[in-house]
Amino acid sequence: MSTSLTQKLTATAASPASAGRGRGAGRRTDPGTIALGSRRARPAYVALAPYFLLFAIFSAIPIGFTMFLAFTDWRGIGDWNLVGLTNFGYLLEDPLFWKALSNTLILWVMTTIPCLTLATLVALGLNSAVRFSTVYRVAYLVPNITSLVAMGILFSSIFSSNFGIVNALLNSVGLESVRWLQSEWGIKVAISTLSAWSFVGYNAMIILAGLQSVEKQVYEAAQLDGAGPVRTFFSITVPMLRPIIMFITIMSTIGSLQSFTEAQVMTSSQGGGASSAGGVGNSGLTLVLYFYSVAFQENRYGYGATIAWGVMVVVILFTIINWVATRERSR
């Protein structure tokens, strides 16, 4: 299942002699693959075409153009000058880029850990087959399908300094108010709370699916061996869920590295430019928010594209780390 359909098709199309015999020939090389004659494969390509057409227009071509733009000083309209590697030099020395990178990584940790912990608890709860479990499943998934922008506005009210619910709760138990959206850690807490909240339900559903695929007999065997619920959870459930947890971790890593909306909605930039984006001290400035501000607010499309390259390098690095980690585990 690891190789994609296209790879299979190209692999078989490359050896028409064996493929010409039909299924049997193909099966001998790879039992999972059904070989298609080159003529017979054509309809499959046609079936795939819409996706690749859309992918080319909305992804591949823009990605290529972004790569090109990184070498220019384009301001979004009119002519551009090729500036070679100048933008990349700026990027390495840009304190805001590094700030945005560290913010993004901190937010990733602050979002993923509470989110996965909560999601596991929710999934365990849902799995214990209480009444109305469908209602709960829907309820937990609702935050995930609610518009992030709308939720961002709501959360900035919840976390507002003087009149927010969070501060009202703090005050009611005798604690001092916190200026959440005007302090370095406050902004991060607010943003990660929003992202974690909107993804708990989604992750819980996936974990729930994983939990339900664990064979009952395994649990029964554990019970016979005298394992308690805690022991069962750590020795049976967690190891059985490992692939699911890896999947969720990879998905949230990619999601977090691309995080934008939460920070954009919850922090306002007062000067208008990228320097003041992401709130006080740029504490909520994520990588994607940074390149959005540079390109679309400051009209520096060339440099914005360079930052996008930086984001891509980081995403690739993390993908490699994840990939290596998954491979180690599955061996």
Place this chain on the structure above:
Amino acid sequence: MIRTPFSRRTALGFGAATSSLALLAACSTSTAGGGGDGGATGEGTTLWYWPEGFDDTIVEDIRTALPDANFEQIIQGGDFKQKLQTTLQAGSGLPNLTGIKGEDIAHFSEVADFFVDLNTLGAEDHKGDYVAWKWEQATTKDGRQLGIPIDIGPTALFYRFDIFEQHGLPSTPEDLAAAIRDWEALFELGKQLNKADPDTYIIRNLSAVFDIGWRQSGAAFIDEDGTFIGDDEHIRKAWDLSIAAQEAGINAALESNTPDVAAAVAAGKLPVDFGASWHLADLVVDAPDTSGKWHVCEHPGDATNLGGSFLGIPSGSENHEQSFEIILRLLNAQNQAIEYTHSGNFPANTGAFDSPELTGEVEFLGGQVAAEVFARAAEYVRPLYEDSRDGIVNGPYYAELSLVEASGKDPETAWKDAVSEAQRLAEQNGVTVS
């Protein structure tokens, strides 16, 4: 899994391919036609504008006066500059007329070829009808006219006269304006208010003071020769003014456009706010219950300009003469007076200043004739050279000011950090740093 033979799937595949092509084609035609409504290439004359829109009666007026033009206003939501810019660059699907926001005019001046030089259509003859400094904002260095000004944003001071009265402070617009000719006097009043009620502040945030402060100096961060002047005396003075507000303890330090500001305004804890005439709309939304308790008067020093947009003609569109005729009619004194009552935007057409619409009393402002204050303020606004890169270079000052008010950063360190970061950005963007 794909199985052979799969004729049905083939058919489905073809179907999907065709429908996706149709979808793409649909996308492209709809943009070309400006929303599938005839648009630039068809018979109608289109105007692109942001969601506020021109009042329906004005649109109707154009339709009656110029029936052949088949005039249509198309509201473009979302990022207006981005949509306009992309369409200009693509060169197709252009509107006949377009709004250009004040903050984007310097950017578009750099690519003036994308717009018709309105002087070639006789704009020069109408210059006298509009506020001079606003007109010049859309004039390029080589004398081309990119747009005709719609509205201006001369700044003034909105204040809760009932609260001022209650604390025995000058409360009529004349008295207060006379009492606060310099900033120190205003800050002193702020201290008195704060002493009477410790939760009351008169400054929203330091950026609000800095905004007006540097504009009052008559120069921005980059001069006409493309040299960085953000470390000069005039910026330093604006900075010191903001810091003085901080040290006087009269700064609420609330981020603009947040529920916090709205709540503070509604609760009377921020009884003073700077802004252009359009800021009245914000106050009405934030604090509807305080209607009738506000007045507006001149703020300390000269008025400055915040905002105000233009109408221009993309050079790739057709029938420029007719488009220009529509612009002049949209922006004539009578229609601009109507627009003031519709959106609160203060007309750039000076002929509208004496109209009944402008000389009417504003209920929210306790029956005050607000236009008098703004019209007078408009006379004091100094022309300001704006470079398209100003917004990039001035960012660090605002960022550092918010650190000063939010986390108590030392103002002197903050100034040094702001200047060095601004210089780095200036160099990066081709501004000469001496």
